[in-house]
Amino acid sequence: xxxxxxxxxxxxxxxxxxxxxxxxxxxxxxxxxxxxxxxxxxxxxxxxxxxxxxxxxxxxxxxxxxxxxxxxxxxxxxxxxxxxxxxxxxxxxxxxxxxxxxxxxxxxxxxxxxxxxxxxxxxxxxxxxxxxxxxx
Numbered sequence: 001x002x003x004x005x006x007x008x009x010x011x012x013x014x015x016x017x018x019x020x021x022x023x024x025x026x027x028x029x030x031x032x033x034x035x036x037x038x039x040x041x042x043x044x045x046x047x048x049x050x051x052x053x054x055x056x057x058x059x060x061x062x063x064x065x066x067x068x069x070x071x072x073x074x075x076x077x078x079x080x081x082x083x084x085x086x087x088x089x090x091x092x093x094x095x096x097x098x099x100x101x102x103x104x105x106x107x108x109x110x111x112x113x114x115x116x117x118x119x120x121x122x123x124x125x126x127x128x129x130x131x132x133x134x135x136x
Contacts, residue, residue, distance in 0.1 A: 001029050002036045003049035005086045009135065012047055012087055016054040016131040019046075019068040021109055026051045027066055034064055041086050043123040045130030048087055056127035060120050067104040070128055073113075074101035083126055083136050092136040096122045 006012060019027075026046055034044045034057050046055040054069045077098035082091045100121045103113050116124055126136065 001032055003029050003033050005033075005037075006048050006050045007087055011050070011052070012130065012135055013133040014047070014052055015133045016045070016047060016052050019053045019055045019105075023051075023053050023055060023068070026053055027055050027057075027068070027107070030055060030057050031064055031066060034059070037086060042119075043127045044086075045127045047130055054131045056124070056131065058120065058123045058127060066107050067102070067124075068106070068109060070102050070104035070124070070131070072100050072125065072128055073103050074099075076100070081122065083122075085126070085136055088135065094136050096125050100124060102128075 030044055030046055030049055033049050034041060043058040046053045056067050056070055058065050075097035078095050079098060080093065081096055082093050084091045098121065099117045101115050102124060106112050
């Protein structure tokens, strides 16, 4: 189900609770909402649809990747950039890393480790920040 985008900064600044298999409907809603906004959005965190759980979805070009409880375990090559967000107006400066490694649980809650670089790495960092209550 497509959900409205959360704009309440107090809600968005809360740290997300760990996701469990009972949160699968939230994950599906998040995927539906990202699909509905694909013309102007490449990733979303569950708090952006009003659910304070550690779930993100990221467009990786050919598909949308779902991650439960993602944790960035390695960051390499910092750079300055500007980003926007559906939950905010305008763009803001931030530091991102060109290469990251992420530990997460997949759609079946199986533990995964994966390296990402470039644009995909940047999107994941933005969404993981949401889970920590960090708004660009």
